[in-house]
Amino acid sequence: MEKLYLLCNAHLDPIWQWQLNEGIAAAISTFRTAAELCEEHEELVFNHNESLLYKWVEQYEPELFERIHNLIKKGRWHIIGGWTLQPDCQMLSGESFVRQILYGKNYFYEKFGVEPKVAVNFDSFGHTRGLVQILKKSGYKYYIFMRPDPSTEGFTDLPQIFHWKGFNNSEIIAYRLNTGYNTGFGNAAREIERYITENRDKRIAMRCWGVGDHGGGPSNKDVKDIKKLTEQYKDRVEIIHSDPEQYFNEIDSSQLPAVEKGLGPVFPGCYTSLIRIKQKHRSLEGKLTTAEKMAAAASLLKPGIYPYKELQQAFDALMLIQFHDVLAGTCTQQSEEEGIRIADYGLELAERICTQAFYTLLSGQHKADEGCIPIFIYNPQPYEITDIFTCEFMLAGQNWSNKTTIADVFYDGIQIPSQIIKEDSNISLDWRKKIAFCAKLKPMSMNRFDLRLNLSDYISQINLEYGDRYIFENEEIRVVLNMKTGLIDSYFADNMEHLKLGGCMLEVFEDVADSWLMHTNKLDTSAGCFRLMSPNEAREFAGVENINFKPVNIIEDGNVFVEIEALFRYNNSFSRISYRFPKTGREIAVSVTLYFQEKDKMVRLVIPTNMEDADFFGQTAFGIEKLDSTGVESVSHRWLCASNQNHSLVLINNGVYGSSNKEGVIRQSLLRSSGYCVHPIENRSLFRQDRFLARADQGERSYQFWLCSQPESKWIAYAERASQIKNEPPYIVSAFPSGRGRVYNKLMEITETVRLDCFKRAKKGEGFIVHLFNPLSITQTATLRCPILDIHHIFDMEPYEVKCFLLSSKVIHEVDFLENPSV
Template sequence: MRDNKTLYLVCNAHLDLVWQWEWHESLAEALSTFRIAAAFCETYDGFIFNHNEAKLYQWIEEYDPPLFQKIQDLVQKGKWHIMGGWYLQPDCVMSSGESIFRQMEKGLNYFREKFGCRPRTAINVDSFGHDRGLVQLLLKSGYTSYLVGRPSLEVCKAPGPDFLWEGYDGTCIPVHLAAEGYNSGLGKVRRKLEYYRRQEGTDNSVLALWGIGNHGGGPSKEDLDEISLLQKEWEKEGVQLIHSTPEMYFDSISGSELPLFDREIGPSMPGCYTSQVRIKQTHCLLENMLYQTEKLLAAAEIFTGMEGDWESLKQAEEILLFNEFHDILPGTSVQRAEDAALREMGGAISLLEKEKTRAFMHLCRQTEKLEPGVIPIFACNPHPWPVKAVLECEFQLQDQGWDYTYTDFEVRYQGEVIPSQLEKEGSSIPLDWRKRLVFMADIPPFATAALYAYPKVLTGKPELPQTIESEIRLEGSGGELIIDKKSGLISSYRIDGISLFCPGAARLVVIADNEDPWGMTVNSFPEIIGEFTPASPEQAGKICGLDKAIDPVHIIEHGPVRTVVEAIFLYKRSAAIVHYKFQPITNKLDLEIHLQWNEPNHMVKLSLPTPWKNAECWGQKMLGRARLYENGTENVSQKWISVCNDKLGLTILNRGSYGSSFENGELRLTLLRSPAYTAHPIDDRIILPQDRFLSRIDIGERSFLFSIYGGERECQLNTADKEAAVYNEAPFARSYFTNAGKPTAGGNIKIDEEQIQLLCLKRTDAGYLIHLYNSSSQPRKTRFTFIEREIMVELDPFELKAFHYSQGILEPCGLITLQDTL
């Protein structure tokens, strides 16, 4: 019986840049794999080798130039195919849309410059899940199809291996899900191809991935000889085996009517949303600082004429992109790789801090002649809308205060006194010398505002409020927070008299977990096996390193800007210090959690029960938002989550905490888990050796930051992206005695509609590139002011648009501009 089927053979050599090894081992393996593959391309007629990831080619170019030139020649002859075209295969659920765009842009420009080619099929066969925001980015970057490998069809509920994938913005792209894997093993290609022959395919076309992989390897002589035999043998039975590329396969099914799929391609390995939390938090910090620094540097160039060091920013960007690799950011690599990633990203943050400071200082202008003792403070808003924010600034007094007096300050902005207070500074020298000033200010769009702190000497430091009652009650303008002193938990959080939490909120629950950092065998973490409970006064004193007992729940800061309540908890060998920071002016509640964690194979979640049993749970996604799973399944979202009923909403912002679960009105934010490094389940085999100590992930001290607020449902959902941007690319303040002069004209960069975000502003070779994004589910029209230009911009729901500015001309442009070819 004739099959009348065509198998499109795509030979590849999957090589993780980092995983059970560090990058230099991948470099060595890439050199070996590419040399062998190049030799086979020259030996076997018709054979095509496929490989993606620009970073690997950069290594070949640097370490073996003759091999690189040979590959260039093979590409020109059609024997070697540049596959995918991205910088590398990144995480595709936690990386922001702007970062994913740059993965594409950097890779495509490299391949265009070095090989004169431009892949049409994007490839991420090993990434752990795929966000629907990718669809818009793929299409606007010129891709016509997408090849992925995870998760299985059963897990993601896709209608089949080939489907039309719909993004949040309504656009669609053809996708092939190769859940059977990208490799075939040495000498086992016949078995893999027999599997593909049994598949129905789309219009008698089947995509067949093969190659030795999973650590390089690619083709082997044994497998290529076997394929040559099979080509002759199966052709008689109506089955064609064609050495191919992904593009050739998608071209073969381009006329097919594919089923529509409008969900994420996930979930996949939900432990990855939390494992190695320092990697995630440092990545989040680096990502935010890069985009903030670009904006500030561009503004400083435009308004002051300074020359920015954009090469340093490109270096930081490359470090960011590398550490979004799908075994680094998800936390599935070995400990040496984790350490290396933290070092690298820390170095990139240092580079950015220098340029951010240089731009900031150029933007500062002292607008008043100062009296003796007055401290100038400059507050920088890097956003195109006005922002009301709580800012902190530390500075040194001119003289050491040895006389036991206490210097307080009154902060004035544009001649008006604004709310401010002093809090514990970072150092601990028992003199009135170092100060941390906390204040709330309304800062105009893209402005560096000048404020002035006027000293007033007191006879002593003011006493904090004493709380002898059973609860600490904090009242705001229409809001209220009550902390129960016995439990240390939130007993009430109200806005306009409406409860947003059930009593007992902010409970730190301990969840049963295992040694697997991926979470390969689960989709949820439901089993509570314990919780942190309040320390005794004696235990609290010991945890604080004191020689006396202290109240485990007490006020540590108080003023018109915020009150800070500290609560100290214990669980077995671990401790937790929670700071509740309530702002009476805005009714926002910030949570700062310090975990001293020492419990292997366990997980910690922050429980936030709401009174709404039929509530919905929404989360920020890549260039979109989505309703999350509401059955306890582990969710992944980006910078915010909102729990809503039909009228009200409660929003939680985060800085690098991506995992959560939701069920029966209770939101559980996943803080950390402590599996082993790269502990991979295989059947029923024992994973870890049972005769020694092995380091576990995230044992030690870890910190977490959240900001919580509530209100009308639609307002919560419509403003969450803006609030998350302000929380992550946060306004900042520094003390600086600068030259007198008029304020810089930063307000000349502004967007009237607060649901339109400025994702990118950076210099290019021909001017400045601007990315505007509509975070709303509705079309939006806004006035966009940039320097002397003012235009009206219309954006569809969740649409991303690019603009270019040069020499007074502001106009739309394509998302990606490719460099000239060879």
Template sequence: MRKIHLICNAHLDPVWLWRWQEGCTEALSTFRVAEGFTDEFPGFAFNHNEAILYQWVKENEPDLFERIQQKVKEGKWYIMGGWYLQPDCNMPSGESMIRNMAEGRKFFLKEFGVQPHTAINFDSFGHSRGLVQILNQAGYDSYVVCRPAKDNFDFPEQNYLWKGFNGSEVIVHRSDENYNSVYGHAAEELNKFLEETKEEPVSLFLWGVGDHGGGPSRDDLKDLTALIEEKKEDYVILHSNTETFFKELKEAAPKLPVVERSLNPVAEGCYTSQIRVKQKHRLLENELYSAEKMASAASLLQGKNYPKQAFEEAEKALLFAEFHDALPGSGTQLVEEDTLRLLDYGLEILSREKLKAAIALTAGEEKILDGSSCAFIYNPHPYPIKGQFTFEVGLPKQNWENVFYYPKAYCNGKEVPTQSEMESSHFCIDWRKKVVIEAELQPSCINRVDVFFETIAKRPVFEPIIAKDAFVFENERMRVVINTSTGLMDSYQVDGKEYLKPGSFQLTAMDGTYNSWGLWTDETHCRREFTLLTPHEGSEFSGLMDQVVPSVRVIEDGAVRTVVEALFGWHNSKAYQRYVLPKEGTSFDVEVGVYWNENDTVLKMEIPTLLEKGQYQGQVMFGHDTLRQNGAEVVAQKWNALTEDGRMFSVLNKGSHGSSEKDGTIGLTLLHSAGYSAADGDFERTLREKRHTVRMEQGERLFSFKVEAGKTEELEAVLDQKAQVYNEEPYAFAFSASGTGKKAGSFMTIDNPAILVSACKRAESGEGYTIRVFETANKESEGILSIPALGITKKISLKPFELKTLHLDETAGVIADADIFD
């Protein structure tokens, strides 16, 4: 006899078309009603997840919370999923997903004594394959999703085996009936479900009014009770929970199809909508992980108190911002503002804690030298970093003379290439200095930079390049050609090999859609290029009202790098684009500032490469994915790359997740100016009011990318490390050290660039430290992890893309394998 597990839930978005305050009050109402029905209807059981909602109930209706605790003990209420909330499952880092699960597990173990082993993310817009390994290590063997739906997936079966990068597995149930039922129609929908799934020996049926909560209704429960009685000769239909369903599914031992890729794509517009939220989210991730590493070093090496509570506050801000209608940008404008404010709250906490840790780590540094300024740069990573580093310092005294003071810097006592660039202020005297150096920073420690100053006649100015057809930049390994008529890059060579076609880094506007979740309606969308502004237009855009200068120009040059700026416009929008070209190395940066004033339009940056038959790849949670091509929109994390015939062209980003590729052209998706929470359906009710309606992304938006090319074998081995450095930047600050204390060396080192540290923080127990490492080269890797100050070393062996959590016991002098929730 077929068995049907009814899973009553109330999908409740903490934010979406409403702000968090209403999400809180709706949680109270929904939980209150559901708890009452567990007494009124014998056999009925309610299911709910998301620790944040239970926390709100505990804070605001403690008596209700206590009743729910009792109902859990009685088996009338089930804790489902066990996460902090239902996040986006593509854009957060793997480390963020671990924190989400850890926060939920901690709450539900403490308050209810339960630990679910079925994860649920009903409404998330796709799921990264890297999630499988995390689920396994977190104690989950099964997973319930609703997306991608069967209409855009490879097979009709609701149950399948999902394989991760390292061979880990979970059983997935895709609920095609969706996570909601319409009020008063649950029995009708169940009847339809029974017919559609009649070949399944055991089935799961989700029901309950949702999105804005609600869950069970009295009418639905009466109708379902009657239907259960009516069908009892043919079906066993019972109120149940997800764990029981999967137990019986395994016992039925069906032959399950196997999926070995990410569960994507879903709602591709969400990879780009509300770009400021995505960029600030990435920044908060980076700041949290680097701050924890700094604080761990300051605590272990200098005895500084570890700010665990402050980090937990910042982490909860990060986790809430990862909710699947906040980070993907499908919420209202008010939700966008609330999310940005929350992210800023986390960033403010971390800015204070990072400085405290940094100052503590300067112990033992000598006092400032006469006639100099001093800065320190902390490298949070367990490996040396070579590159260009920027910071601002003040002159030893204000310069009231008619000369310009030019910096000369020494990093860790060694003179390094140095240049002065335009500082962030526009004050009327020569006082502040933006200093750029080329140096190698020692791993996981403070690096000192002493800056002296030489007088020159005036601030450097640079010859116009408009008289030339092209601006050519060369160093020992890289050659770049920028077309002065178009402002675009026509050539990029590394070690004599060409990677680009002419006209690269073209800003292109495309007809989009008003739909927050979509990008465009078909593949014939109109494409319009930004073009170089005339000198008069460019000068006006730049604020140079009393002079006319070319719209392609060198704005910085020195011993470290050259910066070329180009100015563009299209329709009601303008942009500046800067190519930052270092005097050493094979990579360069592209910085873009867009002043956007367009509706229902998508902005892309197009990069036509010579790798026309290349394979498109992207970084995902603790792994790399092969991505769709032929112009389809895809999602990735810190980098995208094309590989062909032993060559690789890669682009690193700081929070730009959406892109596409076709015939060797990479299209980085920058902006999506749809309506707020605007969905397809009844078009006459969507953005048709006779009034001005604000679209997303109006105003200034900033983007940063790093471009790197070379031999696939060489670049692939270090690309994740480069992306980590680009995002978790070294921390630079001007400071005059006290000259007291004992100087410490490196906190931690790892000798294999394929092994990265995703986290180093105080252990949850408060005793010792958690160190999380992962393998990035997709091969068997070994390395030595060292804590020099304690004389501790540990050999690490990792399988391809394997994630491993370690525990450092500084008292015993031991590093041992640990649980992922250590």
């Protein structure tokens, strides 16, 4: 070895075994120590990323912040990474990664005038392949990571440094830390010397050192010991305190191997542990995307009302819960609750932004006619949406008569299919109502529906005599529900059967207390399944006195859908599944509620497709990943698909990530009742055995799925669009407009097979930013129309390409993710 670059750092988790207030204290003390040592030892260079930590120092100890600023100017303190923090790198949407980078880099450039070229995620548990394009279009040249490490199954032969290729064939140089990111207190010189000995065949090398996890960074002893080691090796190896860019500048990248896959799975328990955090995260991602699109649309009509501050605060909340030990579910119970509280803060901000934008976009709608109740649905997507929508509303007064109020729904004077369904309230009075209707929404427009009310003697008559099988048919599908098991035995569409018996079974698998699931990537030992309750069990569980109450019941039946409820039990746990079969279309809605009380178990929703030769696919950040088909726990986002050359079955979700797929069977992971923040340490017991210790995800958890068959040629377009609609739903309110203003429709339209992931005001306040993603494996020509800005732009998109545009009146420019002109 001729030269060794030392990368002094201090990996610091804002939340993990501790809560945020302690993380703030650790960050400040760590930075203070690092600054003191840099000032004392002129050879030392300290490296750190994560703008969140610098913000804390700036806010709580501004004198220290100024010292750091001076050290950066002198080259003694180096900003690496440049992200807001080190998030989970498997479960974030592509747009979430963009914001982690955009807001982090903006901060560092504004405060210090620097823009890092080396991205760093030392501690994250695997890395999606979609990161490559994001990094490339954010100005990065290099990426440093640690996991999967050399012992991870499937990655034992992964090169330490390589060209990492993304879905769209973009490339970045990636470097794996084979020795970890820290050296422990007082051990730095010994670890560095060992590294030199074990890597003597390398001409140049890089080694991280410092104290990690709860701050620490460099210590005075370690700095002095390294100084002695440097003097000892001065005639053999040049040891340099440095930053990673100096190392990469000496690398000959022309001969590096190429890697064309995602860097995972790693610790696959993280894809399901602490499911509430994951559901809140998905909900906040979707709500914020909708809020931003609505705010941008509203500011097209009224410039100057864009809520920059509120959106930034909401994104700050989202980015904080994306920290890898929070979103991955490996933190303590107290930190879980803190994460949920932070997510709820972001959701409340997003809701207020939507409300403000909604009333701006309501402009020009005429006053309600006498006796009519208007329902308005704003479609934030730049394409038409056809779906089933529900909305609650109040009657003008309480109806104490023996008659019931019914409502017909009209769109542009034409009646559309609708049905009154059970409202959320349980007050036994005809007063609060809920209606479901099937409608088509204009793209990026306010859509109006008028309800006309009537009193009727009609009382819904639901047939309770259905034998052993309930058969549902419409023009597209035929579904058979087994009334003895409560499961779907047949789903027939396009002249073929798509399911085997027992669809939507909840199967339980043996698990362990390890939050990460460090020592295996499969949980395939079945511990049984939820069985249909007996009538007595069902009555007791539901708390009803009706002696005819059954464990399977039709609870809604009208012009829009049939809904059937089934109740199940497993040991001390219970579950409720409801199926909504549409009167038009083929998409089955499946709602699952678990009341779970087991320990060291995993629960999965099982979809046994009729395709034993199926390949499995899942959505990831700006890409589609072919998933493992041998039962290894995999990660994906809004949808899963089992597909062969003939047909495909798509399962959309609104907040789960893990799955295990094999022999044509989709097994979507719902929860793990593992421990909080526990993993193996040598041969020690995972849990203390002298007290009660809480387990994760005990109690009530709810999930929503949509199951739909598609021809092989159409499933990607369907999965991408439908999953966006379900996770970024239109904004629905029953409201009475003033009648003033002007109506604006179709504020933006984009080719239907292109996904709009971002529509917002530019960071400098001049114009609008849009991010468009091509989810197809082929090049397509797309069109973007924005009539209010007088823009009609036609362009080509390569497979899996993301394009970013800056829009202003009559002008459109391509930019990168940092909103700078694209090179």
